[in-house]
Amino acid sequence: MNDTQGKFITIEGSEGVGKSTNISFIKDYLEEKNIELLITREPGGTPLAEEIRELLLQKRSENIDETAELLMMFAARAQHLNTVILPAIDAGKWVLCDRFTDSTYAYQGGGRGLSWQLIERLEETVQQELQPDLTLYLDIDVKLGLARASKRAELDRFESEEIDFFERVRTAYLTRVKTDTKRYQVIDAGQDLQLVQADITHVLESFF
């Protein structure tokens, strides 16, 4: 990435961790610095990818095969990356993405038990060398996260999983963040919101 290009920041975490809450905080922080920002999400971020999101999140009587789920995540990602994320970065914008491939390692790898080698192969096909410049991983005790998320009106297909699934998701995230201590910045999301946001501010200040 050269100086005229934007930056790619992703935000990750499991159920009830407060991604949405903190994305609006990060948005305000970056806009105050006059950064041209695109906020987007995965799965989703384009009309086609949003349709795939609907298919993935809807509860249904037919069981979705794990590999089919994985391929749908990467189909949505290829469309999103090539038609939205990369053009924005090339135009000098910063992209703040709610979830990206680390979610796939955590949910389809950790949660569903698919092999990381398979995910790596698809990652290489879809992204080549591209990786986020910064990934904020919001970490929370699974039970506390689920308690926060339980206030929602209706649970989607992922939110309806058992606690063990989310424990495996968290373990996968925690394994992954150890592989690159520069790109991944771990935030203790179990703290009061003010403290979470103070930690996020500190990370963003160091990133600048």
Ligand code: Z5A
């Ligand atoms: N998925 C996948 O399997 N594989 C992939 O590759 C990708 C995704 C990309 C949709 O994601 C699903 O897709 C996701 C994984 C799968 N499923 N799950 N689970 P999503 O990001 O759209 O769904 P989400 O995880 O439910 O995210 P969310 O809606 O942004 O929720 P959140 O992160 O928990 O954020 P929140 O709404 O800001 O916070 C939840 C509540 O906690 C809310 O009432 C807040 O006011 C409260 N909160 C937040 N912070 C605090 C603090 N610090 N203290 C107290 N209360 C707080």
